[in-house]
Amino acid sequence: MANLSRVLFNLVLATAILFGLIKILSKAFDFVARYISSIDKKTKRFINIGIALMVAIWPIVFINQPYVLRTSIIVLLYIVLALSLNIVLGFAGQLSIGHSAFYAIGAYVTALLTVNFQISFWIALPTSALIAALFGLLLGIPTLRLKGDYLAITTIGFGEILRLVLINWTNLTRGPAGIPGIPFPKIFGFMINTNLRYYYLILVLVMFTIFVSYRLLNSRLGRGLIAVRDDEIAAEAMGIKSTYLKILAFVLGAAFAGIAGSFFATYIHYVNPDNFNYMESVLILCMVVLGGVGSIPGVILGATVLTIIPEALRDIATYRYAIYGILLILMMIIRPQGMLSMASLKGGAKSENSGNKKRNKGLRGLSGS
Amino acid sequence: MFMEQLSNGIALGSIYALTAIGFTMVYGIIRLINFVHGDIYMMGAFFALTGLTVLGLPLIPSFLLGMIGASIVGVLLAKFAYSPVFKAPRINLLLCAIGAAIFLENFAMLVWGPETQSFPTLIENKTYSIFGFKATTLQLIILGVSIALVLILTYIVKYTKLGRAMRCTSQDMEAAKLMGINTNRVVYFTFMIGSSLGAAAGVLVGMYYKAAYPMMGFTAGLKAFVSAVIGGIGNIPGAMLGGLIMGVSESLGAAYISSGYRDAIAFIILIFILLVKPSGILGKSVKEKV
Numbered sequence: 001m002a003n004l005s006r007v008l009f010n011l012v013l014a015t016a017i018l019f020g021l022i023k024i025l026s027k028a029f030d031f032v033a034r035y036i037s038s039i040d041k042k043t044k045r046f047i048n049i050g051i052a053l054m055v056a057i058w059p060i061v062f063i064n065q066p067y068v069l070r071t072s073i074i075v076l077l078y079i080v081l082a083l084s085l086n087i088v089l090g091f092a093g094q095l096s097i098g099h100s101a102f103y104a105i106g107a108y109v110t111a112l113l114t115v116n117f118q119i120s121f122w123i124a125l126p127t128s129a130l131i132a133a134l135f136g137l138l139l140g141i142p143t144l145r146l147k148g149d150y151l152a153i154t155t156i157g158f159g160e161i162l163r164l165v166l167i168n169w170t171n172l173t174r175g176p177a178g179i180p181g182i183p184f185p186k187i188f189g190f191m192i193n194t195n196l197r198y199y200y201l202i203l204v205l206v207m208f209t210i211f212v213s214y215r216l217l218n219s220r221l222g223r224g225l226i227a228v229r230d231d232e233i234a235a236e237a238m239g240i241k242s243t244y245l246k247i248l249a250f251v252l253g254a255a256f257a258g259i260a261g262s263f264f265a266t267y268i269h270y271v272n273p274d275n276f277n278y279m280e281s282v283l284i285l286c287m288v289v290l291g292g293v294g295s296i297p298g299v300i301l302g303a304t305v306l307t308i309i310p311e312a313l314r315d316i317a318t319y320r321y322a323i324y325g326i327l328l329i330l331m332m333i334i335r336p337q338g339m340l341s342m343a344s345l346k347g348g349a350k351s352e353n354s355g356n357k358k359r360n361k362g363l364r365g366l367s368g369s
Numbered sequence: 370m371f372m373e374q375l376s377n378g379i380a381l382g383s384i385y386a387l388t389a390i391g392f393t394m395v396y397g398i399i400r401l402i403n404f405v406h407g408d409i410y411m412m413g414a415f416f417a418l419t420g421l422t423v424l425g426l427p428l429i430p431s432f433l434l435g436m437i438g439a440s441i442v443g444v445l446l447a448k449f450a451y452s453p454v455f456k457a458p459r460i461n462l463l464l465c466a467i468g469a470a471i472f473l474e475n476f477a478m479l480v481w482g483p484e485t486q487s488f489p490t491l492i493e494n495k496t497y498s499i500f501g502f503k504a505t506t507l508q509l510i511i512l513g514v515s516i517a518l519v520l521i522l523t524y525i526v527k528y529t530k531l532g533r534a535m536r537c538t539s540q541d542m543e544a545a546k547l548m549g550i551n552t553n554r555v556v557y558f559t560f561m562i563g564s565s566l567g568a569a570a571g572v573l574v575g576m577y578y579k580a581a582y583p584m585m586g587f588t589a590g591l592k593a594f595v596s597a598v599i600g601g602i603g604n605i606p607g608a609m610l611g612g613l614i615m616g617v618s619e620s621l622g623a624a625y626i627s628s629g630y631r632d633a634i635a636f637i638i639l640i641f642i643l644l645v646k647p648s649g650i651l652g653k654s655v656k657e658k659v
Contacts, residue, residue, distance in 0.1 A: 003479075007480050011479075095463060142644045145647075150598070150643060150647070152463060153402065153598075154643065156591060157595075157635070157636030157640070160588070160632060160633065161633045161637070168627070279471075282467065318478075318479065321471055322471075322472055322475035324468075325468045325469065325470070326468070328465065329465050329468040329469055332465040333453045336454070336457055
């Protein structure tokens with residue numbers, strides 16, 4: 001019972017701290033978003049180039065600190081994963097909680113191809129994406145005709161089935177022992193074998209993912225997806241094939257998760273079924289929700305924060321997932337649209353439930369002219 | 370062999386049915402896939418275990434302690450985690466539920482430890498055989514308790530004032546409000562009943578397998594959902610039927626196909642049902658209104 005009171009005390013403390021943090025951070029991010037939406041294009045480009053330069057120089061500055069490099073690589077990996085879920089959840093509005101299944105497929109396909117058949121990583125990478133996409137299609141066709149609730153459970157179920165297959169199909173996957181010895185990727189005799197080189201490899205993949213996300217968001221398909229997310233019936237009335245678009249988003253998300261999995265396999269050189277459990281999916285989901293569902297800068301922010309925080313808080317590692325749970329609930333109550341939401345980035349917090357209501361009223365008064 | 374598996378399946382199925390009823394009731398009232406339900410079931414098992422081992426209570430008071438404790442947890446969650454987002458879009462409520470589920474799992478892990486805890490043996494397990502149909506004492510108890518609880522529930526839903534209020538609320542919450550029903554109270558009451566049924570199932574499972582561990586609710590919650598969908602979500606007899614179908618097919622599948630894929634069978638059934646009859650066996654298909 002002493003244990004119980006200590007745990008309760010710690011959790012209440014964590015809740016209070018999180019509550020305060022979310023309140024303060026939402027103000028800060030509202031301010032930042034307002035600032036960003038008010039600056040002109042030139043400055044914006046300037047800031048973007050600055051960020052890109054910083055990201056490019058980052059590993060050279062920390063070249064002698066493998067821990068920092070490793071953490072940065074993991075951050076970038078999760079950015080790819082979170083953005084891939086964002087295509088499904090943020091753009092199409094379909095809640096998929098089995099995203100780590102596609103991540104697992106990507107990792108296992110790469111592992112099997114490179115270890116068993118000595119196929120080059122550069123062929124394994126697109127193959128992984130393709131196979132993950134194929135599974136996305138297979139899962140999407142029966143489930144996406146239905147409403148979101150069913151999809152959530154079916155995707156969890158799919159993740160569990162996949163994990164069971166990975167554990168039980170010992171001839172192929174070696175079961176719980178996993179597949180060790182995945183080789184370094186090589187390109188024209190240039191071996192990617194240091195953290196620095198891996199950093200640039202994943203950076204390229206992140207750039208690719210961000211590029212595709214932005215292009216998708218601004219394309220006809222992306223507009224269609226957002227229409228489906230906002231109101232499916234209205235979208236269908238406007239002549240949008242909602243099922244087709246939802247499946248497309250699902251397949252794209254699966255493909256990017258497959259790419260992330262493929263990178264994970266070559267980077268860690270070892271895959272086993274425990275790397276891809278339910279909590280992994282929830283973690284990715286938390287990243288998207290924390291940053292702001294649908295907003296690309298927000299998702300990047302969420303992935304970065306949720307990968308760095310556990311590293312910084314190693315001492316309370318046992319409380320980590322309990323705190324994630326509280327975080328999800330508090331975010332949904334206090335700031336359901338996420339830290340850097342799409343609406344706030346597009347020019348001010350006009351939505352009624354963002355941040356402080358009183359100040360919003362003032363804002364609405366100002367912008368109402 | 371077949372008969373043994375069948376009686377295993379029926380015992381398992383009645384546990385699934387109990388879990389699924391709680392699940393389906395909550396869905397019927399607020400249209401929420403209650404991810405927490407599986408963890409309420411786990412909390413029930415742990416509360417009863419605490420009652421048995423730490424407090425040294427006899428079986429029936431510990432059983433009741435499990436049910437009451439878990440229903441308090443359920444109502445607290447409904448009050449503090451769900452009710453602030455009732456009016457928000459569905460996806461927020463769902464994410465809130467997922468957050469609450471993760472929280473409860475890890476809370477149990479922090480309080481009781483992550484390892485599997487053994488349930489003390491309280492009832493001597495004998496095997497009875499009637500017409501080649503073999504059943505153990507525990508299986509009979511599970512069946513008996515489930516039937517009794519379902520009968521009580523049916524009485525509450527059909528013949529009491531609160532039950533009538535529940536049925537009204539599940540048909541149309543706004544109209545129920547206009548008719549002077551305190552829908553908030555109905556929602557909490559539903560959570561209370563659903564949670565206590567889930568907890569009862571948890572305690573029975575703990576007794577049946579003689580084990581309780583923090584992640585036991587995860588697959589159980591998912592299977593409760595599958596059972597509810599099979600029978601038609603929001604429909605109480607459907608949930609019972611679905612639970613029985615699940616239990617029997619699972620133990621037969623584990624015996625004749627492969628025991629490694631035991632947990633996968635539920636999801637294969639789910640995908641099949643979604644393809645063939647998404648509204649479930651006893652469910653009515655509802656056209657979506659704008």
